[in-house]
Amino acid sequence: MHKEHTLTKNQQIIFDLIDKSPEPMKAYSILFNVQKKGIKAPLQVYRALDKLVEIGKIHKIESRNAFIACHNSSCQVSKATAFSICEICEKITEISSASLSKYLANFKDKDGMKYSKYNLEFFGLCKKCR
Amino acid sequence: MHKEHTLTKNQQIIFDLIDKSPEPMKAYSILFNVQKKGIKAPLQVYRALDKLVEIGKIHKIESRNAFIACHNSSCQVSKATAFSICEICEKITEISSASLSKYLANFKDKDGMKYSKYNLEFFGLCKKCR
DNA sequence: TTTGAATTGTTATAATATAACACTATGTAA
């Protein structure tokens, strides 16, 4: 059902880095880490990030200005995202809950407005930090 | 039940500006608008914004780096926020839905983690732009 | 093989946010 996107060289380099990272990465940290691979300017990073977000390979954690690889197979585009964020250790996990996504996908506000996209960020303390 | 916070001079000036604004305001636009009142530096703005967010008088729209006054009486702190964002005209409204907030306040993830705070941003087209 | 869309490389700059430090107000308690 989902279209395969062949990543370009820069996109692949940057995706691999984010995918390997145990935590979300920030743009300039990505830049620092890929300079040895020939990616030298912020724009090269941001352009790859934009594309990777667009095709759903990564998501942006808005409250942290950081990027995380998507490991949720039912999530091929960044249109319905939910994250769990520990406010102490900053551990961030993508939430994959059928009931949550169903509830939010069907949510209508008072005007009957229906939404094509949402992003939800939960904050609290993870197991380890509690 | 909720504690009244007496705003300081800078906090009041900045709150009044945001509260009067028909749309969310960005920090440097706020700065520009309050310079005639003697607030000259970004830090003065950010400090007031931090405090106003903390006490729930305003909220930050994370995906837009913008600030909006809270008009939701049941929302005295910024711990459970939901917004509707039109992707064309950028009209942004705070959503006040008892069922939504109840659902999210009780949401537990797979690990049984319960959250103390959340922020939800819905994207779509408003009435006018549809 | 042309042609158009996407991607790249590059320099410069814009926009958003915080560090550090000295000072001032304000409230609370001895």
Added chain:
DNA sequence: TTACATAGTGTTATATTATAACAATTCAAA
């Protein structure tokens, strides 16, 4: 009242995040 703590202020400098503009290149579809 005096002392103390907490919060707020003013200021300069700097860090962090993100985009504008333009020329060159790649690559697949018509």
